[in-house]
Amino acid sequence: MNKKDQCLSELRRRILTLALSPGEILDEVSLAEAFGISRTPMREILQRLAGEGYVALEKNRSAQVSPMDFRTMHDFFQTAPMIYASASRIAAENATPDRVAALKDTQAKFKAAHDAGEAGEMVMFNHIFHEQIGEMAANPYLTPSLHRLLIDHTRMSQTFYRPRSDKDKVRIDTANHQHDDLIEAIAAHEPARAVQITLEHWELSRDEIELYVRPDPLPVDPSAYEGGKSNAL
Numbered sequence: 296m297n298k299k300d301q302c303l304s305e306l307r308r309r310i311l312t313l314a315l316s317p318g319e320i321l322d323e324v325s326l327a328e329a330f331g332i333s334r335t336p337m338r339e340i341l342q343r344l345a346g347e348g349y350v351a352l353e354k355n356r357s358a359q360v361s362p363m364d365f366r367t368m369h370d371f372f373q374t375a376p377m378i379y380a381s382a383s384r385i386a387a388e389n390a391t392p393d394r395v396a397a398l399k400d401t402q403a404k405f406k407a408a409h410d411a412g413e414a415g416e417m418v419m420f421n422h423i424f425h426e427q428i429g430e431m432a433a434n435p436y437l438t439p440s441l442h443r444l445l446i447d448h449t450r451m452s453q454t455f456y457r458p459r460s461d462k463d464k465v466r467i468d469t470a471n472h473q474h475d476d477l478i479e480a481i482a483a484h485e486p487a488r489a490v491q492i493t494l495e496h497w498e499l500s501r502d503e504i505e506l507y508v509r510p511d512p513l514p515v516d517p518s519a520y521e522g523g524k525s526n527a528l
Contacts, residue, residue: 302330303340310349310360311422311449312415318362321350348443363447371447374440376497379425382441383477383493385432387486394431395482401427402474409471414456417467421456422449424474431481455500470499 296304306326309315327337341358344350351361361367386394401424408416422445429441458464473496480489 298330298332299336299340302326302332302337303343305330306340306344307347307349308419310344311419311446313450313453315360317360317450318364319360321358321360323358348446361446363450367447371444372501375444375448376494378437378440378444379493379497380490381437382425382429382432382434383481383489384486385434385437386428387481387484387489389431389433390481390484391431394427395478398424398427398431398478398481402478405474406471409467414453417456418449418452421452421470428477428481452500466499470496473499 306315315321321341323334323337323341327334330337341350341352345352345358349361350358352358401420405417405420405424408420425445425448426442429438429445432438432441456467458467473492477489477492477496480486480492
């Protein structure tokens with residue numbers, strides 16, 4: 296892998312793992328120096344990342360990591376179940392033994408990360424797992440949308456795969472088993488079953504993912520209110 300490809304791969308990884316935060320400015324000169332390449336290939340890399348949805352580019356402004364603002368999140372939650380369900384349905388129709396074998400291999404790596412408690416690895420193998428389903432679907436209209444969706448989903452999954460309670464651990468275990476069930480449905484060419492499992496998989500993670508963008512409410516001091524009136528300015 297040459298320096299340009301290494302840079303491209305590393306920037307994708309940093310964005311997905313939140314090492315580069317949503318909305319963070321990307322300085323072309325600093326990045327070129329850090330990766331030991333000239334500004335022209337660095338500019339080409341940023342344009343490639345923009346085309347894939349990792350980076351936002353605007354005329355006469357520095358590149359920035361794709362933001363996750365209110366509008367983005369609204370569109371994400373509105374669209375995600377439709378895209379995932381469609382990808383699973385078409386994948387089940389198109390499945391071939393070699394594609395299923397690749398999916399099983401990724402799931403084995405996901406399980407190993409799960410057993411080792413490696414949250415970051417789980418997130419990335421989950422990303423690859425769903426990306427492979429999109430590639431199996433091989434629909435030129437659907438696949439680009441799935442790839443873009445997965446960027447934000449993977450960033451938000453950094454929360455989902457870091458359990459804070461026993462309930463969270465059970466949820467992650469369930470997600471693991473749902474991967475196995477989905478592979479079986481796809482391998483058996485059962486699109487309706489694949490869609491049902493996919494929607495259950497989405498519902499399992501949706502509430503936890505929403506915590507990424509929904510902050511806890513500010514504490515309320517009851518003593519500041521008397522008779523329905525606030526004493527605060």
